[in-house]
Amino acid sequence: MLGVLALAAFLICSARAEETHNPLSADPKAAKAGEFEFRINCAFCHGLAARGGGRGPDLTRAHKRHGDSDADLFQNISQGIPGTVMPANGTNGQGVGMTDDEIWQIIAYLRSVQVQAPTKPVGNAAHGQELFYGDANCSSCHMVEGKGGRLGPDLTTVGTARTVESLVESVRTPSKRLAWGLTESTKEFAQEYETVTVVTPDGHEIKGVTLNEDQFSLQMMDTAEHIHLFEKDKLRSMHKSRDSLMPVYNPTILSDQDLNDIVAFLLSVATK
Amino acid sequence: MNKLPGICTLLVVFSVLVGETCAQVTFERLLNASNEPQNWFTYSGDYAGRRFSTLDQVNKANVHSLTAKWVYQTAATGKFETTPLVADGILYATGQDDRAFALDARTGRPIWLFQHPLPSDIRPCCGRVNRGLAILGDKVFLGTLDAHVIALDAKTGNVMWDVVAVDYKEGYSFTLSPLAVKNEVILGVSGGEYGIRGFIDAYDAETGQRKWRFYTVPGPGEPGHDTWEADSWKIGGAPAWNTGVYDPGTNQLFWPTGNPSPSNRGEGRAGDNLYSNSLLALDADTGKLNWYFQFTKHDEHDWDATQVPIMIDSGDKHLVAQANRNGFFYVLDRTTGKLLSANPYGRTTWSDTKDAEGRPVANDQSSPTPEGRTVCPGALGATNWMSPSFDSRTGLFYVTAREQCDIFSTAPQLYDVGHAYYGSAYFPSDKAEPYWGALRAIDPASGEVKWEFRHLSPTWSGVLSTAGGLLFTGDAEGNFIALDAASGKPLWHFQMGGAVYASPMAFAIDGKQYVAIAAGSSLYAFGLP
Numbered sequence: 001m002l003g004v005l006a007l008a009a010f011l012i013c014s015a016r017a018e019e020t021h022n023p024l025s026a027d028p029k030a031a032k033a034g035e036f037e038f039r040i041n042c043a044f045c046h047g048l049a050a051r052g053g054g055r056g057p058d059l060t061r062a063h064k065r066h067g068d069s070d071a072d073l074f075q076n077i078s079q080g081i082p083g084t085v086m087p088a089n090g091t092n093g094q095g096v097g098m099t100d101d102e103i104w105q106i107i108a109y110l111r112s113v114q115v116q117a118p119t120k121p122v123g124n125a126a127h128g129q130e131l132f133y134g135d136a137n138c139s140s141c142h143m144v145e146g147k148g149g150r151l152g153p154d155l156t157t158v159g160t161a162r163t164v165e166s167l168v169e170s171v172r173t174p175s176k177r178l179a180w181g182l183t184e185s186t187k188e189f190a191q192e193y194e195t196v197t198v199v200t201p202d203g204h205e206i207k208g209v210t211l212n213e214d215q216f217s218l219q220m221m222d223t224a225e226h227i228h229l230f231e232k233d234k235l236r237s238m239h240k241s242r243d244s245l246m247p248v249y250n251p252t253i254l255s256d257q258d259l260n261d262i263v264a265f266l267l268s269v270a271t272k
Numbered sequence: 273m274n275k276l277p278g279i280c281t282l283l284v285v286f287s288v289l290v291g292e293t294c295a296q297v298t299f300e301r302l303l304n305a306s307n308e309p310q311n312w313f314t315y316s317g318d319y320a321g322r323r324f325s326t327l328d329q330v331n332k333a334n335v336h337s338l339t340a341k342w343v344y345q346t347a348a349t350g351k352f353e354t355t356p357l358v359a360d361g362i363l364y365a366t367g368q369d370d371r372a373f374a375l376d377a378r379t380g381r382p383i384w385l386f387q388h389p390l391p392s393d394i395r396p397c398c399g400r401v402n403r404g405l406a407i408l409g410d411k412v413f414l415g416t417l418d419a420h421v422i423a424l425d426a427k428t429g430n431v432m433w434d435v436v437a438v439d440y441k442e443g444y445s446f447t448l449s450p451l452a453v454k455n456e457v458i459l460g461v462s463g464g465e466y467g468i469r470g471f472i473d474a475y476d477a478e479t480g481q482r483k484w485r486f487y488t489v490p491g492p493g494e495p496g497h498d499t500w501e502a503d504s505w506k507i508g509g510a511p512a513w514n515t516g517v518y519d520p521g522t523n524q525l526f527w528p529t530g531n532p533s534p535s536n537r538g539e540g541r542a543g544d545n546l547y548s549n550s551l552l553a554l555d556a557d558t559g560k561l562n563w564y565f566q567f568t569k570h571d572e573h574d575w576d577a578t579q580v581p582i583m584i585d586s587g588d589k590h591l592v593a594q595a596n597r598n599g600f601f602y603v604l605d606r607t608t609g610k611l612l613s614a615n616p617y618g619r620t621t622w623s624d625t626k627d628a629e630g631r632p633v634a635n636d637q638s639s640p641t642p643e644g645r646t647v648c649p650g651a652l653g654a655t656n657w658m659s660p661s662f663d664s665r666t667g668l669f670y671v672t673a674r675e676q677c678d679i680f681s682t683a684p685q686l687y688d689v690g691h692a693y694y695g696s697a698y699f700p701s702d703k704a705e706p707y708w709g710a711l712r713a714i715d716p717a718s719g720e721v722k723w724e725f726r727h728l729s730p731t732w733s734g735v736l737s738t739a740g741g742l743l744f745t746g747d748a749e750g751n752f753i754a755l756d757a758a759s760g761k762p763l764w765h766f767q768m769g770g771a772v773y774a775s776p777m778a779f780a781i782d783g784k785q786y787v788a789i790a791a792g793s794s795l796y797a798f799g800l801p
Binding site for chain 2: 035036037039040043044048090097098099102192213214215216
């Protein structure tokens with residue numbers, strides 16, 4: 001009998017988790033309850049109003065890179081997204097882990113704040129692509145879809161991973177907010193692109209970005225994309241800085257319109 | 273019966289010669305743990321909470337040659353928070369998802385494995401974690417995530433008794449290492465994120481019968497009940513989820529308690545909210561409250577006071593010291609509970625003044641608002657559950673400190689049985705520097721931080737001090753590090769390949785000293801070549 005009950009419970013639970021549509025979508029209280037859950041569990045990365053933070057994407061957009069359907073959202077929230085810092089439910093060190101109902105409440109909340117008809121990017125993506133790989137010189141350090149440099153972050157998915165405002169901010173004031181590592185519980189491998197300058201035992205100065213480091217060792221890439229591996233106590237000196245190696249693109253170097261075009265290009269790639 | 277300890281001691285001596293073990297760990301042996309430095313009988317290594325080993329074979333002169341002797345893998349995921357116990361050559365520890373196991377402490381080879389079957393709907397706030405066992409007689413004791421207390425046969429891992437302390441569906445769980453005292457097993461409950469009513473329990477080690485329960489939120493008619501608004505006491509929180517200490521001289525437990533619920537929203541629970549965020553002096557036989565000291569009144573920042581307190585005797589002074597999650601280091605007279613000093617050991621922005629007793633009090637800029645306010649320390653505190661250590665030789669109190677400021681925001685939230693009940697959220701401040709951490713050495717006499725060893729990022733590793741003049745700690749990047757206990761200078765390190773969420777301990781077997789710590793999903797033991 002116990003076995004039968006257990007099996008029944010399992011089937012009910014499974015059916016619940018495999019819903020393809022939000023069973024709470026018609027419940028007007030669900031979105032409000034979901035807002036609380038969102039604040040506790042998600043806002044740490046995705047921002048208080050789901051419009052994205054320095055780490056997590058803007059979730060008010062209808063297009064989401066890892067799926068837009070209720071089932072996709074449920075899967076992503078409960079299991080996390082491999083290869084990203086999006087953790088599985090209950091494993092991020094924030095919040096307490098949610099029940100299935102609470103996850104559906106969050107999805108109801110996200111639907112309630114979703115912008116149904118986002119304004120189209122004002123820029124010209126084709127021109128943005130030309131600038132990215134040409135005059136604006138972005139591709140000397142950044143890769144998009146396998147083409148470009150390695151010193152800075154790969155920008156293939158950044159169009160959906162960051163708000164437009166944060167993209168603009170990163171170009172105009174690159175040092176304002178470097179990609180910030182997550183709190184350690186969710187930090188699997190969060191490169192922060194800090195600028196590092198070392199002087200080797202034989203007196204060579206090398207400048208680049210940190211790939212990773214711990215108390216005793218440093219893994220870095222220099223501006224020619226060479227990887228260097230150091231034991232810190234063997235170095236003559238080591239200096240880290242949160243002043244980005246990326247140059248400041250002010251409006252005299254890159255006009256607002258050209259910047260809009262580049263953002264439009266990044267958005268078009270990310271939403272393919 | 274009175275002769276048993278003597279016989280046992282003889283057997284211990286004999287066992288060293290022939291490699292056999294004595295399973296009986298009597299209360300007398302726990303009381304006199306310092307006479308058996310090869311063993312590690314309690315979570316903090318002794319009843320005083322010092323996490324200090326008198327073993328000195330590994331010392332400043334030879335620690336550079338320390339090397340891994342064995343690794344045991346739990347094959348489980350999630351944070352591995354255990355502090356192993358060692359008794360007569362056998363190591364007893366817990367793993368994720370309420371595993372328990374016994375190993376040959378010389379080789380790391382398992383002797384038995386146990387896993388408590390957990391229901392699918394448990395609601396542990398902070399991972400499916402457990403911090404260790406207690407040992408007494410021929411049993412080891414486990415508190416589980418579904419709020420069971422289980423006695424296992426130390427030789428086989430068989431269940432000797434299994435009692436349910438409380439209904440886990442209401443948000444209760446156990447994550448701590450229990451404390452064995454006399455013939456009792458003492459545990460405090462977790463669940464401050466679920467609007468529980470906290471308590472500390474004592475169980476008869478032989479039978480599992482509950483001997484006493486102290487509710488950390490007083491009920492109607494009890495002293496302190498009037499520190500709660502209306503019915504807020506019923507869901508007032510005040511868990512007691514870390515292991516306290518025991519003073520044999522006065523037969524008292526000093527047990528720390530956690531946050532009031534909801535953790536970050538004070539509206540609806542006006543008052544001091546006793547006995548949240550307090551140190552309780554309880555009679556070990558009856559659970560009767562002798563005195564209490566509340567560190568943070570009417571807390572709105574989840575600043576649990578559940579850090580392990582350390583009893584320190586200085587001349588004729590009997591003290592108890594705690595580096596509190598709220599960023600202050602407190603020294604109390606443990607006879608009276610009177611506060612002697614409170615000094616910040618990390619960045620604190622929530623308090624500018626002290627009350628008549630000398631207790632830091634919150635300023636009006638610290639209370640969370642709907643829009644959010646930046647406060648230091650952050651939501652995870654200036655320290656947390658990772659154990660501190662005290663070395664009477666250096667006279668220093670060592671604590672793992674976190675430097676993290678957060679934006680605390682509040683939101684009205686209805687209580688729902690067994691559901692998360694924070695009333696708030698927190699975020700890193702955009703303007704704040706990245707979180708970092710440090711091991712700090714505090715002089716308890718002055719409250720002054722004498723030195724710090726800076727960590728790259730905040731670590732969840734506790735600290736062990738040893739008579740070898742060493743400190744051991746781990747970091748979030750997976751290093752196990754030995755430092756000079758006098759100066760904080762790093763002397764040795766080993767990359768373990770997984771972040772540390774545990775506190776180290778030391779033991780010896782065959783006259784050889786080991787230092788052990790959990791990292792990633794593995795338990796490591798280090799020794800000299």
